[in-house]
Every structure is written in C-alpha cells, then in structure tokens.
Amino acid sequence: DQQVKQNSPSLSVQEGRISILNCDYTNSMFDYFLWYKKYPAEGPTFLISISSIKDKNEDGRFTVFLNKSAKHLSLHIVPSQPGDSAVYFCAASTSNDYKLSFGAGTTVTVRA
Amino acid sequence: EAGVTQFPSHSVIEKGQTVTLRCDPISGHDNLYWYRRVMGKEIKFLLHFVKESKQDESGMPNNRFLAERTGGTYSTLKVQPAELEDSGVYFCASSQVGHRYNEQFFGPGTRLTVL
Numbered sequence: 396d397q398q399v400k401q402n403s404p405s406l407s408v409q410e411g412r413i414s415i416l417n418c419d420y421t422n423s424m425f426d427y428f429l430w431y432k433k434y435p436a437e438g439p440t441f442l443i444s445i446s447s448i449k450d451k452n453e454d455g456r457f458t459v460f461l462n463k464s465a466k467h468l469s470l471h472i473v474p475s476q477p478g479d480s481a482v483y484f485c486a487a488s489t490s491n492d493y494k495l496s497f498g499a500g501t502t503v504t505v506r507a
Numbered sequence: 508e509a510g511v512t513q514f515p516s517h518s519v520i521e522k523g524q525t526v527t528l529r530c531d532p533i534s535g536h537d538n539l540y541w542y543r544r545v546m547g548k549e550i551k552f553l554l555h556f557v558k559e560s561k562q563d564e565s566g567m568p569n570n571r572f573l574a575e576r577t578g579g580t581y582s583t584l585k586v587q588p589a590e591l592e593d594s595g596v597y598f599c600a601s602s603q604v605g606h607r608y609n610e611q612f613f614g615p616g617t618r619l620t621v622l
Contacts, residue, residue, distance in 0.1 A: 397549055427608065438511070438598055438613030439550070446608075484550060492563055493538060493607045497550035 398422045399487050401498035409506050414472040416501050418485030421466065425487040429495065430459060430470050433482045442483070443470070475505045509533070511614035513599050519620045525587040528617045532581070532601030538562075539582050540602075540611060541574060545595035553597075556582060557604070568593075589621045 400419045408414045416430075426447040431439035445452040445459045445468070452459050458471045472479055485498040512531045520526050532539045541553040553572070554564040558579035567574070571590070576582040586593050596618050600611040 399549065431613075436615060438600070438615045440613065441610045444608070486550075488607065490607075493555055493602070493611075494540065494552040494563060494566070495542075495550075495611065496552065497542075499547070499549040 397499075398425075399485055399496045399498040401485055401501050403501050404499070405502045405504070407504045407506060408475050410477060411474045414470075414475045414479065414503055414505070416470040416472075416483050416485075416503070418468045418470075418498055419466060420468075420487055420496075422487070422489070422496070423466070424489040424491070425496070426490050427488045428459070428461060428468050429486045429488075430457075431484040431486060431497075433484065433500070439484055472503075475503075477505050477507060479503060480505045511599055511601050511612050513597075513614040513617050515617060516615065517618045517620075519622065520589055521622055522591055523588045525585065526589055526619060528584045528586075528597050528599075528619070530582045530584070530599030530614060532599070533612055535603070536601035536612075537579065537604040538602040538609075538611075539576060540600040541582070541584055542598040542600065542613075543595050544598065544616075545592075550598065553584075586619075589619075591621050594619055594621045 429444040430442040433439040482500045486495040514529045539556040544550045552566040555562045556576045573585045596616040600613045602609045
C-alpha cells in the first residue's frame with residue numbers, strides 16, 4: 396500500500412543542466428509535501444517543502460511543483476552541480492498526523 | 508548543536524537473537540520518530556513519541572518490536588527475536604513540539620543485518 400511513488404530509481408544529468416525528479420501519490424488526504432536529500436552513510440536531510448494550498452515553491456536552485464489534480468509533484472534543480480549527487484526522497488503527510496510517508500528514492504548522478 | 512545520534516551504526520546478528528537500537532534526539536525535541544528502510548525501498552514510518560508517550564505506533568510491524576522512551580529523552584528500539592526480514596536501515600528523527608510542519612531531523616541510521 397505504498398502511497399508515495401518515485402518511479403525513476405535513477406537519473407543521470409550533466410553538470411549545469413536541469414534535473415527533474417518526479418513523484419506521484421495516491422492518498423488524497425496528503426496536504427504537505429517534502430523533498431529530502433540523502434548522502435551515503437548519512438540520514439536524510441530536509442531540502443524543500445510545499446503545502447497543498449500552493450502549486451510552486453522555490454528556494455535557490457530548487458523548485459518544487461505540485462499538481463493536486465494529477466496527484467503529482469516534481470523537483471527541479473537548476474543548474475545541477477556535482478554536490479547534488481545523492482538520493483532524493485519525496486515525502487508527504489496528512490493534516491491528521493506528523494508521520495511522513497516516503498517514496499523509494501531517486502539516485503541522482505551529476506556528471507562533470 | 509549536536510544532531511540526532513544513533514547507536515550502533517551497524518549491527519550483525521543471527522536470526523532469533525535480540526538487538527537494541529538507541530537514538531538520542533536533538534536536545535529539546537519532544538517529538539521522536541522511528542523509520543525503517545528495507546533493501547533500497549521506501550522509508551517506512553514505525554512510530555512517533557511525544558516526550559515519553561507513544562503518539563502513533565501504527566507502523567510497528569509486529570509484537571517482536573518494542574520501542575521505549577523513558578523520561579522523554581533517548582529512545583530504544585528492541586527487536587526480539589530478530590527475523591531475516593528485519594534487516595534494513597533504521598532511522599530515528601526528531602522535531603520540535605508544535606506544528607507538524609516543524610522539520611524532522613534524521614540521524615545517520617543503524618544498519619541491521621540479520622543472518
């Protein structure tokens with residue numbers, strides 16, 4: 396009953412180009428969405444979030460887009476840098492609780 | 508400010524043995540969470556403490572798992588007896604009390620291998 400899905404396990408992008416990561420969800424009660432970034436042997440760290448009352452949130456090189464009707468969100472990284480190479484997790488929560496539901500992650504590799 | 512710490516970083520045990528994982532949250536964080544990632548799959552929620560009280564334990568797989576948070580500080584997660592499918596990385600996270608939008612800070616995880 397995985398409610399958050401990241402269908403692309405990996406993404407390879409050239410340095411300086413755009414990285415686009417996708418995430419789909421099934422639970423219509425989700426109203427808060429987050430992206431976490433994880434390096435090997437470390438825990439996930441918060442990257443950016445978006446509330447369901449918005450359709451876009453931007454923070455520097457990172458922009459998250461939310462399409463509620465399609466139950467889809469995406470993360471854009473522009474321009475991609477070598478330090479962006481990591482696993483990116485999409486996560487969501489409902490208004491009823493604090494727990495996060497995560498996707499399986501997308502491994503991003505930025506090529507020089 | 509120290510982050511969330513977890514001990515041990517790795518644990519290898521035989522099926523049927525007992526293992527206890529420890530998590531020390533960020534000082535002052537009343538919310539403490541346990542999550543697990545199995546074999547490169549999604550990170551799954553296990554349970555949520557507010558201080559010493561279990562707020563939500565809907566993700567605990569079965570009664571072989573016991574989580575405690577005595578005194579509302581550090582937490583332990585005991586697996587007894589361990590089974591092969593318990594292998595994975597166990598993450599602990601903490602957040603400040605208040606709004607659920609408060610960021611959850613994750614520890615580096617404990618990699619558990621059950622042979």
